[in-house]
Amino acid sequence: MDIHPADGAISEWFAHAQPGSTHARREWAEGGVALLPCGPRFCAVRLSGPLVYAAFGTDAAEVVDVSLAAMLGGPVFCNGFSRHYYALVRAVPRHIWSYGHEAPLLGAGTYLGIPAVCRTSPPGPYWVSLPHQPGDLCPHPSVAALVALGLARSAGGSE
Template sequence: MDIHPADGALSEWFARAQAGSAHARREWAEGGVALLPCGPRFCAVRLAGPLVYAALGTDAAEVVDVSLATMLSGPVFCGGFSGQYYALVAGGTARHGWSYADEAPLLGTGTYLGVPAVRRTSPPGPYWVSLPLQPGDLCSLPSVAALVRLGLARSAEALR
């Protein structure tokens, strides 16, 4: 596994989302994934694999990973065996409304998310498709919305 240059700072930033950051670090050390609350620090948009594949025109993992990293320009991880992707967006985003709640739920306050350790950058299991460049670096909600719109349009087109 590749080690990101900002591994320590990123880990600490994510760990502080949890009241006891030592607990998150322990979960990462023991299982590679820590259960972190969405809310003030970050929210997440859950993207189903088929929606992502339709948007990108492929389900080839390597191509999907590179394309998501390029298109969203922010932190995205794959849930591993679940086939879900999670784009991390600014905390509090849920308060501003989200037009795609059914197709790509926005996970905010009150939701916990299994976040992989920053050193997990390849399968098996949950892994980072694209790490933040620095603590607090997140995907823009408009870029995630554009991906969802594209996936929905291409899915509808395929049904015709």
């Protein structure tokens, strides 16, 4: 994935999720990942590798990554070590999210290791799909459709 001029603005947007945004910039420079709080700026839906693989019928990382980016239309990163995917979404009350057990909604009180925008391939945490611009997030209905598809296919259904 090419680095675009908007990536600096995207990094700044993420960095400001925590007061004292120099913290995030330093962590990205030193280790490639910054620990940032979920909350009003963004939340995340944690998607297990097996759920995602069931949805797309493969565990081939290249195919999964392209399919996730196309289906969710927003920022998604992968923890390359655990093979969990994180779809970044707008904050909503947890009771509104229907898949809390299968794909937990991570909100206020949760910290995530957000990869630097230049990390677009394994090893380690990397972006499957960067935000198109600061504040761009995955639509909840797209993430819910992915979870429903993965659950149906892992249960033996076709849709």
